[in-house]
Amino acid sequence: MPLSHELENRIRAEFPKYPEKRAVLLTALHFVQEEQGGWVAPDCILAIAGLLEIDPIDVKEVVSFYHMFHDHAVGQSHLQVCTNLSCSMRGARGLVRGLEEILGVRPGEMTPGGEFSVEEVQCLGSCGSAPVVQVNNEPFLENVALADLKSLVAGLQTRRRAAVGE
Amino acid sequence: MSVTASAPRFLLPPDSEIWTSLEVYREHGGYAAAETAIRSIAPAAIADEVKASGLRGRGGAGFATAMKWSFLPKDGSRPRYIACNADESEPGTFKDRQIMERNPHRLLEGLLIAGFASAIDAAYIYVRGEYRTAYDALRRAIADAHAAGLLGKNIFGSGFDFEIHVHRGAGAYICGEETGLMESLEGRKGQPRKRPPFPAISGLWKRPTIINNVETMSHVPGIIANGAAAFRAVGTEKSSGTTIFGISGNVQRPGAYELPLGTPLREIIFEHAGGLLPGRTIKAVIPGGVSMPVLTAEQAMAVTMDHDALQAVGSLLGTGAIIVLDDQQCLVRAAAVIAKFYRVESCGQCTQCREGTGWLHKLLLKVESGAGSGADLEAIEDVARFMEGHTICGLSDAAAWASGWFLRRFRGEFEAHLEGRGCPHDATSFEI
Numbered sequence: 001m002p003l004s005h006e007l008e009n010r011i012r013a014e015f016p017k018y019p020e021k022r023a024v025l026l027t028a029l030h031f032v033q034e035e036q037g038g039w040v041a042p043d044c045i046l047a048i049a050g051l052l053e054i055d056p057i058d059v060k061e062v063v064s065f066y067h068m069f070h071d072h073a074v075g076q077s078h079l080q081v082c083t084n085l086s087c088s089m090r091g092a093r094g095l096v097r098g099l100e101e102i103l104g105v106r107p108g109e110m111t112p113g114g115e116f117s118v119e120e121v122q123c124l125g126s127c128g129s130a131p132v133v134q135v136n137n138e139p140f141l142e143n144v145a146l147a148d149l150k151s152l153v154a155g156l157q158t159r160r161r162a163a164v165g166e
Numbered sequence: 167m168s169v170t171a172s173a174p175r176f177l178l179p180p181d182s183e184i185w186t187s188l189e190v191y192r193e194h195g196g197y198a199a200a201e202t203a204i205r206s207i208a209p210a211a212i213a214d215e216v217k218a219s220g221l222r223g224r225g226g227a228g229f230a231t232a233m234k235w236s237f238l239p240k241d242g243s244r245p246r247y248i249a250c251n252a253d254e255s256e257p258g259t260f261k262d263r264q265i266m267e268r269n270p271h272r273l274l275e276g277l278l279i280a281g282f283a284s285a286i287d288a289a290y291i292y293v294r295g296e297y298r299t300a301y302d303a304l305r306r307a308i309a310d311a312h313a314a315g316l317l318g319k320n321i322f323g324s325g326f327d328f329e330i331h332v333h334r335g336a337g338a339y340i341c342g343e344e345t346g347l348m349e350s351l352e353g354r355k356g357q358p359r360k361r362p363p364f365p366a367i368s369g370l371w372k373r374p375t376i377i378n379n380v381e382t383m384s385h386v387p388g389i390i391a392n393g394a395a396a397f398r399a400v401g402t403e404k405s406s407g408t409t410i411f412g413i414s415g416n417v418q419r420p421g422a423y424e425l426p427l428g429t430p431l432r433e434i435i436f437e438h439a440g441g442l443l444p445g446r447t448i449k450a451v452i453p454g455g456v457s458m459p460v461l462t463a464e465q466a467m468a469v470t471m472d473h474d475a476l477q478a479v480g481s482l483l484g485t486g487a488i489i490v491l492d493d494q495q496c497l498v499r500a501a502a503v504i505a506k507f508y509r510v511e512s513c514g515q516c517t518q519c520r521e522g523t524g525w526l527h528k529l530l531l532k533v534e535s536g537a538g539s540g541a542d543l544e545a546i547e548d549v550a551r552f553m554e555g556h557t558i559c560g561l562s563d564a565a566a567w568a569s570g571w572f573l574r575r576f577r578g579e580f581e582a583h584l585e586g587r588g589c590p591h592d593a594t595s596f597e598i
Contacts (some may be wrong), residue, residue, distance in 0.1 A: 017331045019245075019371050025353035026336050030295070052353070065355040065513075067337030068295045083598075084257045085456060085503050086414035086489055093597035122339065122507050123257035124296050127414035127487070128421040139299045 002043035003051075007035055011051055021052045025062055028052065029069050030137075038078055038136065039070040067121065068137070075110045075117030077156045080134045083120045086127035091146065095131055096120060098149045115160065116153070176388040176397075176408050177265055177272065177381065178424050184268045186303050188310040191271040197316055199391040200278045204322045207390070212283035216386060218394035220406035224261075225251055225342075225379030226455065226484045228405075228473050235284050237366035238374050247370045248281060248289035249351065249377040253335050253342040255294055256455035257507055258487030261410035262380035264422045266293065266300035269384070270307040274330055276383035278316065279390055281328045284376060288329040291380075292347050295336040304332045339511035343559045344377045346513065357513045358559035381410060402428035405472035409486050413439045416446065416492040427483075428472040435466075435490060446492040450576065454484020456504045457564030459571035460497075480571075494594035497579050501572040502530035503598055508565035519562035522553035526569045533580060534598075536588030543580055546573055 003011075010031055014024045028051070032044050040063050049056040063069045079099060083092045096107060099118050103111055110117040126132040129142035135156065144152075179185045185194060203212055217232035238246065250273070254262040265273055277289045293301050308330050311317045319327045338356045340346040345359035348370050369375020385407060389397050398406045405427035411434055414420040418440030425434065431453065435441065442448065451466035452458060459481040461469065469475050476483045491500060505527040514520045529546050532538045550566035557563070573580055582590050589595065 017329075020352065022353035023333075023351060026295075026334060026350065029336065030334055054353075058354075061355055062353070065338065066295075066335075067510075069336055083503070084507055085452075085500060086258060086420075088499075088503055088598055089415050089489075089491070089495065089596045091596075121337075122510055123255060123259075125254050125260045125263055125294065127258050127260050127489070128412055130414060130420070134296060137295070137298050140296075 002041065002047045003032065004035075007031060008051060011048075022054055022058070025052060025054070025059065026066070029059075029063060029066075033069065034137065038074045038076065039072060073110065073114065074119075076115055076160060078117050078119065078136050080119050080121040080124075081107075082122070082124040082126070082130070082132045082134075084123035084127075086123075087131040090130040092131045094146050095133065095144060095149065098146050099153075102149055102153055115157070175424050177269065177384050177410060178422075179269055185272075186268070186270055186307065188271060188307070188314060191269070195391070196271050196387075197275055197278075199387040200275045200282075200316070201322055203279045203390050204282050204324045204326055209283045209285065212279060212390065215394050216283070216389055219385075219389045219397040220394075220404070221382065221385055221389060221397070222405065222473070223379055224381035224385070224409055224485070226256065226457075228483060231378060231382055234366070234378065235280070235376055237364065238284055238376060239367065242285070243374075244285070245287035246285060246374040247376075248277060248284075248286050248383075249344070249347060249365070249370055249375055250277060250289055250291040250380060250383055251342060251344065251347060251377055252291050252293040252297070252300070252380045253347060254297070254380070254485075255339040255342050255511075256457060256485050256487060257504070258412060258414060258452060258455045258489045259485040260412045260414075261422055261485065261487070263297060263300055264410055265380055265384050266297070267303050270300075270303045271311065272384045272387060273304075273380055274307055274311055274317070276386040277330055278321070278328060279386050280376070280378070280383060282321075282324075282326055286328065286376070288331065290351055290370070291330065291332045292335060292341065292351055293332060294341075295334045301332060301334055308332060338513075339507075340513045340559070340561060343561065346559065347377070348375070355513070357515045360558055400426045402470075402472045402474070404474055405483070409471075411438075411471065411486045411488060413488040413490065415488075415490040416442060416495065417490050418443065425471075428470045428475070430470050431461075431488065432467050434471065434488060439490075442490070442492055446494065448490060449493045449495060450491045450497055450500070450572075452487075452489040452491075453481050455487040456489070456507065456568055457560075458482045458484040459567055460575060462575055494591060496534070496589050496591040496595035497572055497576045498530060498534045498583055498589065499595060499598045501569055502527065502534050504568045504572075505530050505565065508561065508568070512561060512565075516557040516562060518553045518556045519565070522549050522562060523565050525549045526553075526565060530569065533583050534589060536583055536586050538584050540581075540584065543573060543577075543584075546570070 341356040346356040350356035448463040550570040
């Protein structure tokens with residue numbers, strides 16, 4: 001069972017908002033990513049296609065089209081650094097370098113234990129508080145300074161340990 | 167003299183306040199305009215008032231809002247939809263987010279009035295997936311409005327039924343294009359549709375659909391509450407009302423400022439945004455999001471922020487998103503960062519855009535590195551020409567304008583990089 005009953009019910013509860021089930025596709029993919037480790041596994045694609053009564057390729061091409069959907073595993077904390085103009089002008093490149101140094105990975109890579117991954121992203125829509133970092137789909141971290149990165153990473157590690165009860 | 171000394175605000179609460187709660191919004195007069203409109207104004211009269219206000223779309227194109235509504239068929243067939251564009255993704259732009267995060271009921275009230283005026287069944291707010299805070303605020307606001315009977319069946323006892331749904335995107339600039347948005351909302355890749363048919367005739371699920379930006383819809387309650395004349399009293403003849411200017415880049419106080427259209431760009435930079443860093447001067451200003459042609463310092467200091475004035479200097483108001491670049495920055499780098507954006511965001515449907523955006527980015531990186539020649543500058547111009555006016559949507563044109571205008575207006579800086587010389591601002595400019 002790639003999708004839990006609870007997750008299936010959450011997806012079905014969205015159907016009445018639209019004249020066609022297919023319109024729930026992006027929402028369903030968000031739910032799956034949020035609850036199943038930040039990415040959409042192949043068996044989830046089949047399960048969603050079944051629920052929405054569309055072909056698996058219809059799901060697969062949507063996963064590959066949108067930047068927020070991942071068809072491969074990403075870190076439990078997926079750190080997205082905006083590198084568009086306003087953020088670049090306020091030090092985004094330095095933030096990417098800083099994260100590379102702290103975590104030992106390059107953009108597009110994941111730390112060996114799967115705890116962190118880093119990605120350069122396009123404009124997040126927070127140019128007035130640049131530079132901006134987004135962890136997973138959480139509220140933006142704004143006006144991020146190079147000096148903040150170590151405590152940001154440490155805070156995410158603490159939070160993860162608390163979540164798994166270590 | 168500042169034209170904005172006593173400027174009224176229509177969209178945002180005072181700086182320190184957040185009006186996400188329904189109670190707080192109602193304490194400030196919220197939903198009174200919707201109640202008046204639905205109880206006692208004829209739908210056609212609402213549209214007339216919006217027409218008289220001169221309201222133009224705040225999503226970038228500046229199209230007359232009431233005219234857009236008037237394109238809906240008159241046959242009375244149902245259902246009909248509103249698609250509200252909250253896919254704010256034009257680099258430099260963060261204004262709609264201010265409304266959704268700090269005053270979400272304002273948007274809901276605007277949709278409610280517009281929905282009543284045009285006999286709409288449901289509105290879908292398509293909010294970009296990255297905007298988590300806005301999404302949560304809207305969901306809460308919709309639930310609260312529903313519980314209070316402001317949405318749902320028989321609103322204000324009028325017999326009018328109306329639903330608002332918030333729909334999350336998933337990271338794709340092209341979904342801010344109106345037909346790309348509709349494809350995406352229907353559960354597909356956000357690749358724009360060919361027009362005709364236009365959305366007013368065949369939009370969401372092939373039904374009549376009006377599509378307006380968040381800020382545009384959020385102006386409607388103020389127009390109904392205070393009247394078209396009060397709206398027109400602010401701004402200029404052809405660009406009426408206020409807008410939320412977002413300013414970023416090399417200024418002391420980047421941020422979002424609600425001001426009248428027609429405010430001098432100089433005033434926004436030097437008064438509201440606190441001016442430049444000490445000892446710096448302006449080199450270039452992007453006035454309306456990166457898709458809009460860049461201005462020289464001289465143009466920027468003389469222009470006012472309205473449709474006519476910006477067109478007169480060969481640019482456009484766009485989303486009113488201002489990015490200031492000072493004299494220490496490399497404009498070839500700026501152009502390259504922008505070119506990369508379009509390369510990443512091209513939906514891939516049209517050859518000119520899919521291939522051209524990649525070429526522009528590669529050529530600009532080559533010039534920036536010092537490896538370029540005069541032939542590469544000509545190639546940039548050629549590629550830009552080939553991309554303009556030949557595609558299904560405007561992304562290709564925007565990419566061509568962005569690179570093309572940086573080169574046209576700052577050619578000397580590009581030439582200074584050529585033939586092994588590299589970046590003359592390497593020591594001071596931002597990095598890419």
